[in-house]
Amino acid sequence: MVVGVVPDVPVVSRRRFDYTVPERWRAEVRVGARVRVPFHGRRVGGWVTALGVEPPPGVRLQAITGVSGHGPPPAVLDLAGWASWRWALAPATVLRMASPERNVRHLPALPPSSGTAVGTPERDAVRTPLPGDERGGPPSGPPPRLLRRPPATDLLPLVLEVVGQATGPVVVLVPAAGWAVRLADRLRRRGVDVARGWDEAAAGWPVVVGARSVAWAPVPRLGAAVVLDCHDHTERYDAAEVLAERAARDGAPCVLVSPCPTAVQVARYGPAEVPERSAERSGWPAVTMADRRGADPRTGLLSEELVALARRRPGTPERPLVCVLNRTAPLLACAACGELARCDECGRPVEEVGDELVCGGCATARPVVCTACGATRLAVRRRSVSRLRGELEALLGVVVGEVWGPRQPVPAAPVLVGTEAVLHRVRHAAGVAFLDVDQHLLAPRYTAAEETLALLVRAGRLVGGRGDATAGTVLVQTRLPDHTVLQAAVAGNPGLVTELDVRRALSLPPYAALAVVRSAHRPALEGVEVAPLGGERWLVRAPDHAVLCDAVSVLHGGVQVDPTDV
Numbered sequence: 386m387v388v389g390v391v392p393d394v395p396v397v398s399r400r401r402f403d404y405t406v407p408e409r410w411r412a413e414v415r416v417g418a419r420v421r422v423p424f425h426g427r428r429v430g431g432w433v434t435a436l437g438v439e440p441p442p443g444v445r446l447q448a449i450t451g452v453s454g455h456g457p458p459p460a461v462l463d464l465a466g467w468a469s470w471r472w473a474l475a476p477a478t479v480l481r482m483a484s485p486e487r488n489v490r491h492l493p494a495l496p497p498s499s500g501t502a503v504g505t506p507e508r509d510a511v512r513t514p515l516p517g518d519e520r521g522g523p524p525s526g527p528p529p530r531l532l533r534r535p536p537a538t539d540l541l542p543l544v545l546e547v548v549g550q551a552t553g554p555v556v557v558l559v560p561a562a563g564w565a566v567r568l569a570d571r572l573r574r575r576g577v578d579v580a581r582g583w584d585e586a587a588a589g590w591p592v593v594v595g596a597r598s599v600a601w602a603p604v605p606r607l608g609a610a611v612v613l614d615c616h617d618h619t620e621r622y623d624a625a626e627v628l629a630e631r632a633a634r635d636g637a638p639c640v641l642v643s644p645c646p647t648a649v650q651v652a653r654y655g656p657a658e659v660p661e662r663s664a665e666r667s668g669w670p671a672v673t674m675a676d677r678r679g680a681d682p683r684t685g686l687l688s689e690e691l692v693a694l695a696r697r698r699p700g701t702p703e704r705p706l707v708c709v710l711n712r713t714a715p716l717l718a719c720a721a722c723g724e725l726a727r728c729d730e731c732g733r734p735v736e737e738v739g740d741e742l743v744c745g746g747c748a749t750a751r752p753v754v755c756t757a758c759g760a761t762r763l764a765v766r767r768r769s770v771s772r773l774r775g776e777l778e779a780l781l782g783v784v785v786g787e788v789w790g791p792r793q794p795v796p797a798a799p800v801l802v803g804t805e806a807v808l809h810r811v812r813h814a815a816g817v818a819f820l821d822v823d824q825h826l827l828a829p830r831y832t833a834a835e836e837t838l839a840l841l842v843r844a845g846r847l848v849g850g851r852g853d854a855t856a857g858t859v860l861v862q863t864r865l866p867d868h869t870v871l872q873a874a875v876a877g878n879p880g881l882v883t884e885l886d887v888r889r890a891l892s893l894p895p896y897a898a899l900a901v902v903r904s905a906h907r908p909a910l911e912g913v914e915v916a917p918l919g920g921e922r923w924l925v926r927a928p929d930h931a932v933l934c935d936a937v938s939v940l941h942g943g944v945q946v947d948p949t950d951v
Contacts, residue, residue, distance in 0.1 A: 386405065386406040386411055386414070386436075386437075387403055387404070387405055387406070387437070387438045387439070387440055387446065388403070388404055388405075388406055388414060388433050388435060388436055388438060388449070389401040389402070389403055389433070389434050389435035389436075389438045390402050390403070390404055390420060390422055390431040390432065390433055390434065390449070391431055391432050391434050391476055391477065391480065392422065392424050392429050392430070392431040392477070393429055393430040393431055393432075393477050393480075393481070394424065394429055394477060395475035395477045395478055396475070396941070396942075398475050398476040398477035398478075398480075399469075399475070399476060401434060401435065402422070402424070402431075403438050403440045403441075403444075403446055404420075404422055404446055404447055404448060404449045405446045405447070405448045405449070406448065406449055407448050407449070410449065410451075410452045413452045414433055414436075414449075414452060415433065415436070416433055416434065416435070416436060416458075416459045416462065417432060417433060417434075417455070417456040417457045417458050417459060417461070417462055418432070418433045418452060418453075418454070418455065418456050419431070419432055419433075419452070419453040419454055419455070419456040419484060419488070420432070420433060420449045420451065420452050420453060421449065421450045421451035421452075421453060422447070422449050422450060423447050423450060428450055430453065432456050432457070432462070432480050432484075433456075434462055453488045454485075454488040454489045454490040455485070455489045455490070455492065455584075455587055455603070456480075456483075456484050456485075456603075457480060457483040457484060457601065457603055458587070458603055458604075458605045459605075460605060460606060460631070460634070460635065461483050461601055461603060461631075462480075463634070464601070464627065464630065464631050464634070465479040465480050465483055465601070467630065468622060468627055470934050470938060471622070471626075471930065471934055471946070472621065472622040472946045472947070473900065473934065473937050473938065473940070473944040473945075473946050474621070474622065475942075479601075482597075482598050482601050483598075483601035483603070485582075485583035485584070486583070489583060489584045489587070491584075492584055492587055492588040493584055493585055493588050494588070495588055495589055495590070496578045496590070527633075527636075527638055527639075528633075528654065529629045529632065529633075529638075529639040529640065529641050529654045530638070530639070530640045530641065530654075530658065531615075531641045531643075531646055531650060531651070531654040531655050531656070531657040531658065532640060532641065532642045532643075532657060532658045533642075533643065533644065533645075533646060533657040533658065533659045533660070533665070533879070533880075534642055534643070534644060534660065534665075534668070535644055535660070535664075535665045535666075535667070535668025535669050535845075535850060535877065536644045536668060536669060536670065536842045536843075536845035536846045536850065537667075537668040537669070537670070537845065537846070537849055537850030537852070537853065537856075538644075538668050540613055540642060541568070541571055541572075543611070543640070543642065544557055544568070544572070544611055544613075545572075545575065545577070547609050547611050547638070547640055548572075548577060548591070548592055548609075550609070550638075551608035551609035551637075551638075552608050553604075553606055553607060553608025553609070553637070554586075554589060554590065554591055554592070554593060554604045554606075554607065554608050555591065555592050555593070555607075555608055555609045555610070555611065556592075556593045556599055556600070556602050556604060556607060556609075556610050556611070556628060557592065557593070557594045557595075557599070557610075557611045557612075557613070558595070558596070558597070558599050558600055558610070558611070558612045558613065558618065558624060558625065558628050559594065559595070559596060559613045559614065560596065560613070560614045560617040560618060561596055561809060562595075562596050564596075564613075565594050565595045565596055565599070568594050569581075569594045572592060572594070577591065577592055578590055578591050578592065579591075579592045579593070579594055580592065580593045580594075580602075583602075583603060586602045586603050586604060587603035587604075589604070589605075597618060597620070597624040598624075600624040600625075600627040600628040600631070601627070606635050606637075607631060607632050607635040607637040608637055609632070609637050609638050609639070609640075610628045610629070610631065610632040610637060610638070610639040610640070611639075611640045611642070612624075612625045612628055612629070612639070612640070612641045612642065613642050613643075614642070614643055614644075614842075615641040615642060615643045615646065615650060616643045616644075616645055616646055616647050616650065616835065616839055617643075617839060619947070619949075623947065625641060625650075629641065629654070641654060643657075644668075644669075644842045644845075644879060645835065645838045645839060645842055645879040645882070647832075647835050648835070648884055648885055648888060648894070648895060649894050649895045652885075652895035653895065659880070662878075665877060665878070666851070666876070666877035666878065667850055667851055667852030667877070668850040668852065668877070669845055669850060669851060669874070669877030670841075670844065670845035670848050670849065670850060670851060670856065670857070670858070670859045670874075671848075671851040671856065671857075671858050671859065672841065672858075672859045672860075672861065672871075672874045672875045673690065673694075673858060673859070673860050673861075673875075674860075674861050674862075674863060674866050674871060674875065675688045675689075675690035675691070675860060675861070675862045675863070676863065676864070676866045677723060677862050677863060677864050678722060678723040678724060678864045678866075679722070679723060680723065685776070686710070686773065686820045686821060686862065687776060687777065687780055688862055690860060690862070691708075691818055691820070691860060691862070692780065692781070694706070694816050694818060694858060694860050695781050695800070695816075697858075698815040698816045698857055698858060699799065699815065700783075700799035700800050700801075700814070700815045700816070701799055701815070702797040702798060702799060703813070704813045704814060704815045704857075705786075705798060705799055705800055705801045705811065705814060705815065706799065706800045706801070706814065706815050706816045706817075706818070707800075707801050707802075707803075707807055707808065707811060707814045707816070707817045707818070707844075707847065708773075708777065708800065708801065708802040708803075708817075708818045708820055709802075709803065709804065709805055709807060709808065709817065709818065709819050709820065709840075709844075710770055710773060710802065710803075710804065710820045710821055710824075711804050711805055711821070711824050711825065717734065717735065717736070717737060717742070717763045717764070718763065718764055718864065719755035719757065719758060719760050719762075719763060719764075720760065720762040720763060720764045721755065721758055721760035721762065722755065722757050722758040722760065723864055724755055724756070724757035724758065724864065725823060725827070725864050725865065726742055726755070726763055727827070728744035728749050729749065729751065729756065730744065730749045732827075733827060733829060734827045734829075735751075737753060737763065738750075740752070740753060741753065770787060770789065770802055770803060770804065771787065773802055773820070774786075774787045774802050777800060777802060781800060783798075783799050783800055784796075784798045784799065784800070785798060785800045785801070785802055786798030786800070786801045786802070787801075787802055787803060788801055788802070788803035788804075788806065788807040788810050789803060789804070789806075795810050795811060805825075805840055808840065808843045808844060808847065809843070811847060812847070813847055813848075814844075814847035814848050814857055815848070815857045816848060816857040816858045816859070816860065817844035817847055817848055817857070817858075817859045817860070818859075818860040818861075818862070819840070819841075819844070819859075819860070819861045819862060820862050821862060822837065822861045822862065822863050822871070823863055823864055823865055825837040825840060826863075826865055826868055826870060826871075827865075829950065830949045830950050830951070831888070831891075831893050831894075831949065831951060832949045834869070834870050834882055834884060835882070836949075837870050838870050838873065838874065838879060838882055841859060841861075841870075841874045844859045845859060851877070859874070861874070869881055869882050869883075870882055892926060894947070897926050897927065897928060897929075898926070898927045898928070898929050898930045898932070898933040898934075898946075898947075899924065899925065899926055899933070899946075899947065899948060899951065900924075900925040900933055900937050900944055900945060900946045900947070900948065901918065901922055901923070901924060901925070901944070901945045901948040901950075901951065902915075902922070902923045902925055902937065902940065902943055902944050902945075903921055903922055903923075903943040903944075904921060904923060904943060905921050907923060908923055908925070908940060910925060910936045910937065910939070910940075911936060912927070912932055912935075912936055913925050913926060913927040913932060913933060913936045914926040914927070918951065924951055925937060930946075933946070934946065
């Protein structure tokens with residue numbers, strides 16, 4: 386018995402290596418199984434991707450040295466090959482995400498309500514596209530449904546509806562592990578059998594709920610897929626797109642839900658199904674703006690509106706007032722009128738270089754002059770979270786806790802201050818104040834507007850919708866009160882944020898596909914545009930992902946597909 390194995394060594398995992406299987410392990414070896422194999426004088430892990438392989442003539446094969454247990458089913462192996470091509474990732478990197486953290490040698494029995502077991506994959510000769518034809522075949526399922534629902538909407542009824550109509554296992558993708566735990570508990574209280582681990586998902590439990598890695602859940606064939614907050618799953622790869630692709634390959638319905646779908650998602654899956662205007666508005670938080678352009682510079686980031694919010698909605702340890710301040714690059718503002726110094730061409734913040742203001746995005750230079758009032762003195766706006774905590778304590782006369790890391794316990798204080806990570810560490814808030822939202826709006830990324838709106842969505846979940854009499858308030862301190870993102874949040878209408886015309890003119894997604902390559906020399910790629918970004922970084926642009934991913938597939942590492950920091 387000869388099998389093809391992809392070793393757990395990223396630099397060579399695009400190749401398949403053939404091994405023989407000793408008699409004692411033949412009953413356990415199937416496509417997707419995790420095995421141990423000898424490789425260049427050492428033993429490494431790997432995944433079986435093909436059975437019944439014909440080895441090259443005259444080659445003496447080595448034998449596998451052990452079977453670790455179950456691994457991704459054939460459908461997930463196929464999907465991993467596509468994702469490896471789509472985001473220029475090593476197949477071993479993708480397969481690790483699709484494998485259990487601990488060895489699984491036996492699958493548990495299904496609950497009585499689940500019917501018959503799904504069964505194990507066929508043991509006949511199987512060939513998968515990993516490595517090989519990574520693109521796979523054309524999707525066969527219905528197009529995903531894109532739903533726009535306001536932040537305060539309870540999405541449990543929607544999930545229950547999909548589960549009730551599905552004819553097979555349902556995978557539910559959420560942005561965070563805490564959300565997954567709470568949703569799974571709510572489903573169980575309503576009599577739904579939800580898998581508690583990788584082994585139960587592989588056994589065929591009716592529902593699998595989890596964060597990013599659940600897109601690779603070991604379900605042999607999907608019955609349906611649900612992605613909650615589909616805008617919030619992009620890091621190295623887009624988990625929402627992975628699950629949508631998987632549903633299409635299995636012919637299963639897929640529902641994508643978000644208060645603010647991205648421009649790429651609207652172009653790919655849209656238009657979004659939108660609720661009635663008054664219902665959507667009532668589900669968004671009450672947002673107030675503090676215009677800081679004419680504020681006394683001695684007040685710094687602590688505005689009168691912030692003090693009024695703290696007195697009107699005093700926080701408690703259970704429902705604190707949350708203040709958000711990101712540690713990002715400093716912004717320049719006019720010392721006379723408070724207007725931000727921005728590029729006249731692209732609107733990005735500028736830096737003072739010698740006797741000029743230079744844009745870090747398009748390199749446009751101009752004199753050190755405020756375009757609003759003509760003053761020539763600019764001030765740097767920068768404040769650390771630790772220093773701000775002390776100032777807040779002195780101003781409000783209460784204990785202020787600082788949240789600075791994902792593993793740090795959240796202090797039991799009526800007021801919390803931290804970077805945007807603090808929005809993921811608490812569940813309810815009396816109010817949320819963005820002390821310098823302009824840092825987010827003017828971030829040097831073409832997705833800055835979408836990411837800022839997503840932060841306001843997260844804040845809205847903490848304080849509740851404006852239709853709830855007990856809901857809190859979101860305060861944004863800004864020198865850009867007319868920005869479309871802030872106007873959309875105030876109106877509770879994310880549809881006001883439209884950037885498609887600008888993106889079309891600049892050849893940005895969804896009208897182009899982008900990648901960033903790190904290389905000391907200009908990469909030699911065919912059929913794509915290559916432009917320098919500085920710092921040994923090169924921007925690769927193509928009309929679509931088929932052209933882009935084929936072009937960068939010849940490179941070995943140093944590639945980031947779908948970058949946002951350009």
